[in-house]
Amino acid sequence: xxxxxxxxxxxxxxxxxxxxxxxxxxxxxxxxxxxxxxxxxxxxxxxxxxxxxxxxxxxxxxxxxxxxxxxxxxxxxxxxxxxxxxxxxxxxxxxxxxxxxxxxxxxxxxxxxxxxxxxxxxxxxxxxxxxxxxxxxxxxxxxxxxxxxxxxxxxxxxxxxxxxxxxxxxxxxxxxxxxxxxxxxxxxxxxxxxxxxxxxxxxxxxxxxxxxxxxxxxxxxxxxxxxxxxxxxxxxxxxxxxxxxxxxxxxxxxxxxxxxxxxxxxxxxxxxxxxxxxxxxxxxxxxxxxxxxxxxxxxxxxxxxxxxxxxxxxxxxxxxxxxxxxxxxxxxxxxxxxxxxxxxxxxxxxxxxxxxxxxxxxxxxxxxxxxxxxxxxxxxxxxxxxxxxxxxxxxxxxxxxxxxxxxxxxxxxxxxxxxxxxxxxxxxxxxxxxxxxxxxxxxxxxxxxxxxxxxxxxxxxxxxxxxxxxxxxxxxxxxxxxxxxxxxxxxxxxxxxxxxxxxxxx
Amino acid sequence: xxxxxxxxxxxxxxxxxxxxxxxxxxxxxxxxxxxxxxxxxxxxxxxxxxxxxxxxxxxxxxxxxxxxxxxxxxxxxxxxxxx
Numbered sequence: 001x002x003x004x005x006x007x008x009x010x011x012x013x014x015x016x017x018x019x020x021x022x023x024x025x026x027x028x029x030x031x032x033x034x035x036x037x038x039x040x041x042x043x044x045x046x047x048x049x050x051x052x053x054x055x056x057x058x059x060x061x062x063x064x065x066x067x068x069x070x071x072x073x074x075x076x077x078x079x080x081x082x083x084x085x086x087x088x089x090x091x092x093x094x095x096x097x098x099x100x101x102x103x104x105x106x107x108x109x110x111x112x113x114x115x116x117x118x119x120x121x122x123x124x125x126x127x128x129x130x131x132x133x134x135x136x137x138x139x140x141x142x143x144x145x146x147x148x149x150x151x152x153x154x155x156x157x158x159x160x161x162x163x164x165x166x167x168x169x170x171x172x173x174x175x176x177x178x179x180x181x182x183x184x185x186x187x188x189x190x191x192x193x194x195x196x197x198x199x200x201x202x203x204x205x206x207x208x209x210x211x212x213x214x215x216x217x218x219x220x221x222x223x224x225x226x227x228x229x230x231x232x233x234x235x236x237x238x239x240x241x242x243x244x245x246x247x248x249x250x251x252x253x254x255x256x257x258x259x260x261x262x263x264x265x266x267x268x269x270x271x272x273x274x275x276x277x278x279x280x281x282x283x284x285x286x287x288x289x290x291x292x293x294x295x296x297x298x299x300x301x302x303x304x305x306x307x308x309x310x311x312x313x314x315x316x317x318x319x320x321x322x323x324x325x326x327x328x329x330x331x332x333x334x335x336x337x338x339x340x341x342x343x344x345x346x347x348x349x350x351x352x353x354x355x356x357x358x359x360x361x362x363x364x365x366x367x368x369x370x371x372x373x374x375x376x377x378x379x380x381x382x383x384x385x386x387x388x389x390x391x392x393x394x395x396x397x398x399x400x401x402x403x404x405x406x407x408x409x410x411x412x413x414x415x416x417x418x419x420x421x422x423x424x425x426x427x428x429x430x431x432x433x434x435x436x437x438x439x440x441x442x443x444x445x446x447x448x449x450x451x452x453x454x455x456x457x458x459x460x461x462x463x464x465x466x467x468x469x470x471x472x473x474x475x476x477x478x479x480x481x482x483x484x485x486x487x488x489x490x491x492x493x494x495x496x497x498x499x500x501x502x503x504x505x506x
Numbered sequence: 507x508x509x510x511x512x513x514x515x516x517x518x519x520x521x522x523x524x525x526x527x528x529x530x531x532x533x534x535x536x537x538x539x540x541x542x543x544x545x546x547x548x549x550x551x552x553x554x555x556x557x558x559x560x561x562x563x564x565x566x567x568x569x570x571x572x573x574x575x576x577x578x579x580x581x582x583x584x585x586x587x588x589x
Contacts, residue, residue, distance in 0.1 A: 054551070057551060057552055057555065060555070061555070064555065064559055235573075235578075236583065239570075239573045239578050239579070240582075240583070242566055242569060242570040242573070243570070243579065243582075245566065246518075246566075246567060246570055450563065454559055454563065458556075458559075461552070462556070465549065465552055469536065487521075490514075491514075491518075491570075494507070494510060494511055494514060495511060495574070495579050495582075496582075497582045
């Protein structure tokens with residue numbers, strides 16, 4: 001049935017599926033892109049690093065429940081159909097994103113703020129867990145058998161484009177409103193905007209038809225009675241679920257989230273890059289690399305899925321540490337000489353410390369260097385009547401890179417996202433071909449979301465946690481994605497087959 | 507290749523519980539540091555989440571290793587009917 005679908009129809013199917021999936025990714029990622037600001041709104045002002053780690057934990061909670069969403073909605077998709085299931089996930093995702101934008105801050109409702117956001121974040125995770133498998137299955141079941149990699153790779157672009165959209169809207173909103181207004185209430189706009197996007201997507205998806213393969217199964221009365229039991233109680237199927245997880249999606253997940261999320265977190269929090277600079281670098285990197293999802297998806301139709309995905313993992317294992325070391329070296333402004341400084345503009349701000357006669361003096365000095373780069377050095381001194389001046393450690397932040405270094409960083413991010421396209425472009429076709437139609441939604445969703453949601457989604461959280469240990473270096477966090485990718489590479493190399501399943505109509 | 511698959515199965519069966527033991531030791535160690543000035547943040551919640559999530563996954567790795575040891579991956583199904 002799928003072979004006879006006209007070309008313009010398959011592109012309609014891809015367009016409608018991709019738009020909804022893109023919006024779901026957008027909804028899911030604005031939280032991560034705004035983690036620092038959200039952390040300051042949800043937790044006490046003096047929480048410091050633990051506010052960021054707790055916010056990343058809430059962010060990670062959304063990833064952790066994705067496998068449960070895969071089970072719940074995957075089962076539903078195999079029972080009632082693909083179309084209505086991912087319509088439901090879209091509504092849940094859009095609704096919870098909109099509500100996150102309305103949650104009062106910690107100052108207004110105390111710890112109810114992070115608890116409410118956590119609940120909404122869990123709903124987001126459940127919805128996304130149900131969405132992706134449905135969209136990938138839906139497109140694959142419409143695609144011609146020799147071009148499944150090419151057509152499903154369009155769905156694969158949506159995760160990256162969703163991140164692109166979220167970063168773009170955040171940067172535009174911040175630049176229009178100004179940094180202070182954005183930090184005050186403007187950060188809510190990207191969340192509230194989601195409701196408009198979701199309404200458009202629901203309208204488009206309502207017009208879609210059910211997958212031809214699922215409709216055929218339904219008309220023949222062959223729909224699975226209990227997809228969960230058939231997926232995981234059947235040893236032959238369960239062993240393939242395990243193989244898909246450990247040999248492919250686990251490594252793919254950490255490569256994905258290192259290149260697109262940890263990179264941003266590292267540039268912003270470890271390298272202390274300026275808010276706009278770190279986002280522009282990622283936006284350019286994504287823009288240049290995104291077409292390669294389709295390139296590698298199409299190539300996998302010709303040479304098989306396995307070696308493209310495993311090559312992406314291998315390159316990540318080899319190059320992550322040198323890349324991140326370069327990030328650190330090129331943003332190190334601690335040893336600049338006086339001759340490099342073009343101008344330095346100090347501004348002093350002094351406030352009285354509560355319930356004492358001491359004052360806190362903050363001196364922010366903006367340095368502009370002769371290569372066009374700049375940074376802000378902040379020093380906070382306590383002015384005590386009893387003890388005199390107690391100087392504190394200087395902090396360098398808001399680093400703006402010189403043009404050559406800026407483009408070098410874009411190149412390094414581009415390379416990391418190129419690896420993402422290698423591991424992620426062919427994976428939907430790979431998973432779809434691994435499982436039969438009647439339990440496909442359930443079976444492929446679980447390894448995908450454990451690999452991406454748990455192993456991948458936890459990269460920023462675990463890497464930041466490792467880097468906060470005593471005795472660790474800023475690069476220590478990278479051992480997590482490198483170790484997981486290495487394990488997946490070995491398992492994939494030894495156990496996976498490079499053969500494509502031509503017939504998925506069963 | 508089948509012999510390698512089989513013997514690596516033993517490795518995965520060992521790696522699963524080893525990884526879990528490592529995580530438990532790390533969790534006890536790092537959470538214990540919360541009361542000293544060494545640790546910068548309180549990480550009880552974070553380690554709780556990590557253990558809760560990775561326990562079933564390491565169990566899955568053990569089962570994967572067991573299947574590999576039993577030769578279940580010597581020949582992969584080439585058609586969905588075989589599943």
